[in-house]
Amino acid sequence: MQSSNPSGVSRRALAKAGIFGAAAAPLLAACGNDGGGSDEGDGELDFWWWGSDPRHQYTQQIIDAFTAANEGITIKPSPNEFDAYWDALNVSVSGNNAPDVMQQDERYLRDYADKNALMAFEDLDVDLSNIEEGTLATGQLDGKTYGIATGVNSLTLMVNPVLVEAAGMAMPDDLNWTWADFAQWTTDLSAAGDAIGNSGISFNNESLFNVFARQRGESLYTPDGKLGFTEATMNEWWQMVVDLRDAGAIPDATRIVEGYAAGQDQAPLATGTGVSEFYWTNQVGAIQEVLGGDLVLLRIPGETAGTQPGMYLKSAMYWSVARTTSDQAAAAKLVDFLLNSDESIDLMLGDRGLPSNIEQRERILPMLTPDQKLSADFIAALTPDLAEGPPVPPVGAGGVADIMLGLYETLLFDQTTVEETTTAFIEQTSTAIGA
Amino acid sequence: MTDNDVAVVRPKPRSSGAPPEPAASAPSPSPNRARGKTGTTIRSRERWAALSFLSPWLLGLLAITIGPMIASFYLSFTDYSLGYGEWVGGENYAQMLDDPRLAQSIKVTAIYTFVSVPLQLAAALLLAIILDRGLRGMAFYRSVFYLPSLLGASVAIAIMWRQVFGTEGLVNQLLALVGIQGEGWVSHPDYALGTLIILHVWTFGSPMIIFLAGLRQIPTMYYEAAKVDGAGVMRRFFSVTIPLLTPIIFFNFVLQIINSFQSFTQAFIVSGGRGGPADSTLFLTLYLYDQGFTQFNMGYASAIAWLLLAIIAIFTALNFLMSKFWVFYGDND
Numbered sequence: 001m002q003s004s005n006p007s008g009v010s011r012r013a014l015a016k017a018g019i020f021g022a023a024a025a026p027l028l029a030a031c032g033n034d035g036g037g038s039d040e041g042d043g044e045l046d047f048w049w050w051g052s053d054p055r056h057q058y059t060q061q062i063i064d065a066f067t068a069a070n071e072g073i074t075i076k077p078s079p080n081e082f083d084a085y086w087d088a089l090n091v092s093v094s095g096n097n098a099p100d101v102m103q104q105d106e107r108y109l110r111d112y113a114d115k116n117a118l119m120a121f122e123d124l125d126v127d128l129s130n131i132e133e134g135t136l137a138t139g140q141l142d143g144k145t146y147g148i149a150t151g152v153n154s155l156t157l158m159v160n161p162v163l164v165e166a167a168g169m170a171m172p173d174d175l176n177w178t179w180a181d182f183a184q185w186t187t188d189l190s191a192a193g194d195a196i197g198n199s200g201i202s203f204n205n206e207s208l209f210n211v212f213a214r215q216r217g218e219s220l221y222t223p224d225g226k227l228g229f230t231e232a233t234m235n236e237w238w239q240m241v242v243d244l245r246d247a248g249a250i251p252d253a254t255r256i257v258e259g260y261a262a263g264q265d266q267a268p269l270a271t272g273t274g275v276s277e278f279y280w281t282n283q284v285g286a287i288q289e290v291l292g293g294d295l296v297l298l299r300i301p302g303e304t305a306g307t308q309p310g311m312y313l314k315s316a317m318y319w320s321v322a323r324t325t326s327d328q329a330a331a332a333k334l335v336d337f338l339l340n341s342d343e344s345i346d347l348m349l350g351d352r353g354l355p356s357n358i359e360q361r362e363r364i365l366p367m368l369t370p371d372q373k374l375s376a377d378f379i380a381a382l383t384p385d386l387a388e389g390p391p392v393p394p395v396g397a398g399g400v401a402d403i404m405l406g407l408y409e410t411l412l413f414d415q416t417t418v419e420e421t422t423t424a425f426i427e428q429t430s431t432a433i434g435a
Numbered sequence: 436m437t438d439n440d441v442a443v444v445r446p447k448p449r450s451s452g453a454p455p456e457p458a459a460s461a462p463s464p465s466p467n468r469a470r471g472k473t474g475t476t477i478r479s480r481e482r483w484a485a486l487s488f489l490s491p492w493l494l495g496l497l498a499i500t501i502g503p504m505i506a507s508f509y510l511s512f513t514d515y516s517l518g519y520g521e522w523v524g525g526e527n528y529a530q531m532l533d534d535p536r537l538a539q540s541i542k543v544t545a546i547y548t549f550v551s552v553p554l555q556l557a558a559a560l561l562l563a564i565i566l567d568r569g570l571r572g573m574a575f576y577r578s579v580f581y582l583p584s585l586l587g588a589s590v591a592i593a594i595m596w597r598q599v600f601g602t603e604g605l606v607n608q609l610l611a612l613v614g615i616q617g618e619g620w621v622s623h624p625d626y627a628l629g630t631l632i633i634l635h636v637w638t639f640g641s642p643m644i645i646f647l648a649g650l651r652q653i654p655t656m657y658y659e660a661a662k663v664d665g666a667g668v669m670r671r672f673f674s675v676t677i678p679l680l681t682p683i684i685f686f687n688f689v690l691q692i693i694n695s696f697q698s699f700t701q702a703f704i705v706s707g708g709r710g711g712p713a714d715s716t717l718f719l720t721l722y723l724y725d726q727g728f729t730q731f732n733m734g735y736a737s738a739i740a741w742l743l744l745a746i747i748a749i750f751t752a753l754n755f756l757m758s759k760f761w762v763f764y765g766d767n768d
Contacts, residue, residue: 398730
């Protein structure tokens with residue numbers, strides 16, 4: 001579950017298949033790699049981001065505004081779809097052709113920074129005065145800042161109220177509900193209505209498990225980059241999944257696999273065949289659009305039942321500059337423009353998360369679209385109740401999502417027990433993050 | 436089939452009634468052998484001409500095949516990742532010994548190859564024999580049966596396969612007609628690989644065309660001789676067609692084994708790029724891709740690529756060794 005990646009299988013597959021075929025050539029060019037960023041800029045910037053069509057369109061408008069205001073800088077934009085983006089970025093960085101300015105994600109930022117692919121913002125002239133310390137810290141590694149958060153979002157349980165009503169049931173009290181309440185509610189929904197209570201495609205999401213662990217005073221990762229939860233907690237998590245499946249609250253294993261593979265636009269919540277699913281707040285607009293109806297955002301269950309609230313604000317995505325950029329000054333100008341200019345934020349609004357620039361956030365609140373307002377209000381109401389955010393994920397955390405999904409599948413198909421799943425997760429994840 | 440022993444198939448050209456002239460006469464000694472003193476210059480000039488005509492291909496071979504191969508061989512001894520790597524010696528290869536997912540991917544690839552290739556060749560041969568009988572509109576049928584070969588490796592077909600074998604897919608709708616409640620075939624670890632094997636078998640077109648060509652080369656006199664000796668249809672198939680076709684079978688077998696070890700696109704798309712569900716379709720190529728492009732372990736991925744090359748080389752060598760025992764070349768009789 002990524003912050004924003006409505007993905008149809010065909011596009012990502014096409015792009016990936018193509019990249020694999022072309023992958024050999026850059027490897028050849030990749031053997032020597034010493035060049036650093038030069039101060040004598042050539043004024044040409046490659047600018048890469050991922051997203052959906054609306055984002056591509058307004059980002060192009062931002063680029064046009066930027067180049068109009070900055071004579072002598074040309075920008076080569078390269079929009080992509082989330083999964084294909086990371087393959088392409090990996091290949092281009094390996095081939096020493098990294099884009100000058102790029103969108104980054106929490107999962108991969110530290111991998112790229114650790115491999116010395118990114119330039120620290122301490123060496124760049126970007127105005128960061130309107131961005132909170134805590135927000136900046138989410139983009140740091142070893143005290144240097146390699147990514148600036150574009151905005152924040154939060155996990156939420158999205159619910160289709162029409163289907164709840166059709167099942168003759170009521171909305172839960174999400175301020176005080178427990179995971180047991182959630183299990184009962186979704187089980188009843190499946191039994192009473194035609195749609196499945198929860199589509200079950202998020203229990204492999206390590207961020208959601210992180211919320212669960214934090215509610216127990218633990219966390220997915222510790223500040224020093226180790227695993228921060230007990231086996232008992234993860235056993236409890238997987239046992240809950242098995243119970244939900246057996247009770248019919250979530251679909252059988254094959255349908256969950258299909259639902260996951262279908263991508264956000266074709267998953268049960270968007271097609272109206274599922275009542276609820278966990279997503280990031282900034283995904284609500286895209287899902288409502290496909291569904292053609294309104295969704296309600298609920299808090300994650302168990303927030304008041306444990307030792308502390310587990311939910312947290314995540315940096316939606318980051319702006320980063322490649323260490324090998326051909327024009328440091330121009331790259332810094334572009335990031336500055338993206339973060340701080342009215343022209344940029346007027347177009348971006350809440351699409352890359354609620355803006356991290358506090359001044360800009362205040363300014364655009366009244367201009368938000370209804371779905372962005374929904375997210376903004378949800379986050380605003382939630383913020384006072386939040387505990388301190390989780391530590392940044394360690395290097396190697398990018399592989400954890402795949403590990404968890406693979407193990408979730410073996411569990412769903414009864415190929416492994418709850419305890420075996422936990423053991424395997426701890427083992428494989430420890431290898432991935434080198435803990 | 437009363438007197439099977441009569442129909443011995445050791446074709447001797449003169450044994451049948453009125454055979455056509457043997458098709459191929461022995462090659463006559465080349466007239467070029469006795470060339471004059473100018474021969475060397477002509478030959479070296481020809482060599483340059485040949486080289487210059489070959490150069491587009493040669494450059495391609497060096498730049499996008501040999502070069503990257505050397506690079507990847509070097510990378511397989513490093514921990515290369517995102518532009519940086521250090522020499523780690525044989526560590527990547529040592530790591531393979533203790534990698535359960537690699538073992539799983541070798542198992543999946545082996546099952547896929549050794550189940551789908553024989554089935555595919557059997558289907559190809561059967562169709563080739565049916566089409567070889569000279570039906571009216573043959574060219575049309577041949578094209579129709581060849582079509583899956585062209586389409587089978589495409590992304591579009593792989594996506595269609597997902598739909599056809601999905602929970603609400605065509606297969607289950609057909610099964611529902613006869614009262615069977617089907618599974619989500621591509622989404623179940625017990626069946627997902629099976630759907631990929633069916634997809635591979637379905638692309639029988641190119642071996643079929645090669646079989647057809649092979650069948651055309653078997654002189655009809657052998658069949659006539661066998662018929663005269665009283666051999667029935669099956670007997671003629673097993674004692675004339677199959678032995679004389681073994682070189683073609685061998686060729687197809689080697690080619691298809693190599694191809695299916697390298698299968699990527701279909702599994703990549705049908706499994707959503709992860710070799711799922713539960714690693715049940717994790718081909719070696721997919722695991723290589725996962726290591727290189729998802730986990731950023733390009734050094735290890737390069738080592739896996741060389742492992743794949745070694746596996747293919749070993750099986751091809753084995754194939755050639757074993758061919759001595761079953762492949763029948765007419766001329767060494």
